[in-house]
Amino acid sequence: MTTTERLTAPAPDRAAVRRPLLTVDDLGVQFRLRDTSVHAVTDLNLTVRAGELLAIVGESGCGKSVLAHALLGLLPGNATITGHAVLHYPDADPVDLVTCGQRHLARRVRGRRVGLVPQSPATALNPVRTGRRLLTETLRAHGRGREDCDRLAVDVGLDPADLDRYPHELSGGMAQRLVTALALAPDPSLLIADEPTTGLDRPLVDHTLDLLRRRCDDGSAVVLITHDLAAAQRVADTVAVMYASRIAEHRDAGQLFTAPTHPYAAALLDALPDRAFRPVPGDPPMLTALPPGCSFAPRCPRRTDLCASQPPPTPLTGGGTVACHHPITTGAVT
Ligand SMILES: Nc1ncnc2c1ncn2[C@@H]1O[C@H](COP(=O)(O)OP(=O)(O)OP(=O)(O)O)[C@@H](O)[C@H]1O
Numbered sequence: 001m002t003t004t005e006r007l008t009a010p011a012p013d014r015a016a017v018r019r020p021l022l023t024v025d026d027l028g029v030q031f032r033l034r035d036t037s038v039h040a041v042t043d044l045n046l047t048v049r050a051g052e053l054l055a056i057v058g059e060s061g062c063g064k065s066v067l068a069h070a071l072l073g074l075l076p077g078n079a080t081i082t083g084h085a086v087l088h089y090p091d092a093d094p095v096d097l098v099t100c101g102q103r104h105l106a107r108r109v110r111g112r113r114v115g116l117v118p119q120s121p122a123t124a125l126n127p128v129r130t131g132r133r134l135l136t137e138t139l140r141a142h143g144r145g146r147e148d149c150d151r152l153a154v155d156v157g158l159d160p161a162d163l164d165r166y167p168h169e170l171s172g173g174m175a176q177r178l179v180t181a182l183a184l185a186p187d188p189s190l191l192i193a194d195e196p197t198t199g200l201d202r203p204l205v206d207h208t209l210d211l212l213r214r215r216c217d218d219g220s221a222v223v224l225i226t227h228d229l230a231a232a233q234r235v236a237d238t239v240a241v242m243y244a245s246r247i248a249e250h251r252d253a254g255q256l257f258t259a260p261t262h263p264y265a266a267a268l269l270d271a272l273p274d275r276a277f278r279p280v281p282g283d284p285p286m287l288t289a290l291p292p293g294c295s296f297a298p299r300c301p302r303r304t305d306l307c308a309s310q311p312p313p314t315p316l317t318g319g320g321t322v323a324c325h326h327p328i329t330t331g332a333v334t
């Protein structure tokens, strides 16, 4: 099966009937620099439901990893976070990840309820411990035995013999699979996987995507951050397209890939080799100087004067959101 074929064919909006696991409400992240500030996440709203695989896509630097770090309390000291990101527990009161504090995040959330596959696995691994030791310690901390070690390795496509290597003895792809196994060890109800297929060859990319899909089919939720639109198309229930720190379009994956309504989403799809293979013209704006209107307007074939001056509305249309003054209604870019 090629990556562009769907692994499963979920009914449209299947995820919509599940309970919300995470609700993000007007989330903002800014980094203070000496004489300016970087708007890395702006006015971001989304819901992730149990059983849902949400793919977050968008060009490099649009704020995907910062969003992941914000949800896990992993932002550096020069960051300011605003808004809310509420994690709902089936058996306890909901918790706002923005305000609950590092102690709660460390004890109850990070690596427990919410797992992270970090974008840079090499720097995330303790260099003086073998993969087996790292994995055994993580499993033990969550009440699971060392016998789960080899099974987890196989799940992520790693030869259990490679667990006896130190991080510097692992290839980039092996380190990637090891950090995925470490994130899965606590069996988190929400897994945020930030480019989890980097450095993997095609069969292992598909193996990893299928693993994430199966977790969702078993009732967990996954946020898959990826540059790879074909990967999103293969496994995602819903897709959020980020552009310059905001969500441009967020809807059912099937609808987004067949009839994108935001001109940026349409342009991203047109850039795919198996579509028009036409790169998105121009460059994204600096996040230190976001324009007052729509950030995509300077690159947009549908822009009018309104786009340059007024921020786009984000009405709910057809079960999704699109932040655009002139959304495409036919699925064709005019
Ligand atoms: N500590 C920081 N201080 C200042 N700016 C930062 C900091 N961390 C990230 N940024 C900026 O925030 C923006 C968003 O970065 P982010 O890493 O989220 O992008 P991304 O969408 O994950 O990109 P990629 O696809 O390349 O991983 C970038 O402009 C980046 O330079």
Ligand code: NI
Binding pocket: 064, 065, 066, 119, 194
């Ligand atoms: Ni990133």
